[in-house]
Every structure is written in structure tokens, then in C-alpha cells.
Amino acid sequence: MVIMDFGCWTGILGLNIINQVKKVVFLDSSKGMIKQVQEGILKAKAINYEIIEGNIDKYKGDKLDIILVANVFHHIENINYIINKFSTILKKGGKALVVDLFETSEDFHGGTTPHKGFKPENIVKLFKDYNFTNVKYEKFYDIIIGSYYKQF
DSSP states (O other), X not given: OEEXXXXXXXXXXXXXXXXXXSXXXXXXXXXXXXXXXXXXXXXXXXXXXEEEESOGGGOOSSXXXXXXXXXXXXXXXXXXXXHHHHHHHEEXXXXXXXXXXXXXXXXXXXXXXXXXXXXXXXXXXXXHHTTOOSOOOOOOEEEESSSEEEXX
């Protein structure tokens, strides 16, 4: 199984499953986060990985089985473009697993992100618009960072 950890941050998702899959593709636009991933890979002594610093257009590899996305969508201006790109790089029957914040009126990043969370039904509609099937959401957990936020 080939998995992409999209907007991988420190690689926390991909590094936790790297020994259980054929390959993990770590993708992030932050040089600092990529450095953290590289350190994690060294500690894990992993050899089944690819690291991409930049945007999703830099991925030129084989079709993916799963794309993991944790708390990234609210940082992305054009989510439609990303979901469309997911539809082109996933294998038929591949899955995109997305965790992000429910819509809130609060500014949890000091005004630095294009979105303040999402209405899950809107994200479901976007995935369906790009021919994803079996699209659903559920409350994943609640987080408290100065305020109370729900994630789907």
C-alpha cells in the first residue's frame, strides 16, 4: 500500500504507519516541517519513503492507495483544486481520509488561514463533485485550544 501524508507537518501520521505499508510519501510546503520528517525517518531507520517539499503538483509517482490529511484543509485557499488533484493521483477505489475543524466564528490561527473550519456537508459535497464515492463524515474528537473546537 502506498500512502501520502499530505501537509505532513512533522510526519506524525506517516511515521506511525511507515513499517506497515509499502511506501509513505511525505508532502509539505514548509522546509522546517520537512526537516522534522527527515529526522523522524532517520530515527525510524525507514527506507520506504519519498519526501516532497512543495505543493501537490510536485508529486509524479504512482497512483496512491490512501491520502491522509490532518488539520491541513483550513490552511488551503483552493480546496477544490486539491480535491480534484486527489482524484487524479488516487487509485480507483483509493481513499482520502481528512481530519479538520468544524466551522467556527473564532480565529484560531490569528487570521493567517483562509478558512475558519468547514461545514462537513460542504466538504462531502466537494468530494462527491470530484467523483469520490462512499463519502461520509463523523465527529472525530474535540480539541480545546483557548476555545472548544470540534473536528470531523
